[in-house]
Amino acid sequence: NAGVTQTPKFQVLKTGQSMTLQCAQDMNHEYMSWYRQDPGMGLRLIHYSVGAGITDQGEVPNGYNVSRSTTEDFPLRLLSAAPSQTSVYFCASSGTSGANSYNEQFFGPGTRLTVL
């Protein structure tokens, strides 16, 4: 099992450029999410998905789009990059959460994005 994989590891963009951060998991997890990590801000939820075809916004969704066409993949798209989106991005996945249970979230290695 590769677990949660993310590509690329590093990326530099110019303001206004677009790109897609890739995230894939091979654990058949239904729940996937994207966080951004900024100094002094911790991890903030951008978007999440509870299954293929279902996505929803998190705490800081502006400037980002997601889709979930398969269980395995959950790409994050930046349509027009801005310097404020300079951050480290983490993808995470977990199994179905029951009413009284919690499934451990597994995190990817992160993508360090710089927007000039």
Add this chain to the structure above:
Amino acid sequence: AQRVTQPEKLLSVFKGAPVELKCNYSYSGSPELFWYVQYSRQRLQLLLRHISRESIKGFTADLNKGETSFHLKKPFAQEEDSAMYYCALRGGWGTDKLIFGTGTRLQVFP
């Protein structure tokens, strides 16, 4: 509003000293709380959850509903404990959404 507060950005101790990383939360229902850890150049990983009442790598955390706290403790710190620690709150019933605190960097000096 749901919120997790970690008041310390940095905590520095010497090896063998006790460690307490503070976490306070705000949640209207029955909370589920977790500690995640990120070692240098490694992925974020679950350290422990309050439901399990377990001790992992010598760390324990007790949920105190009266004080709305979930502090992480270890009686004798080790150099390998140096890492970034995040307290997290499950964001709702039947969901895996997590609300993270801002994190505390623990430095353990030899």
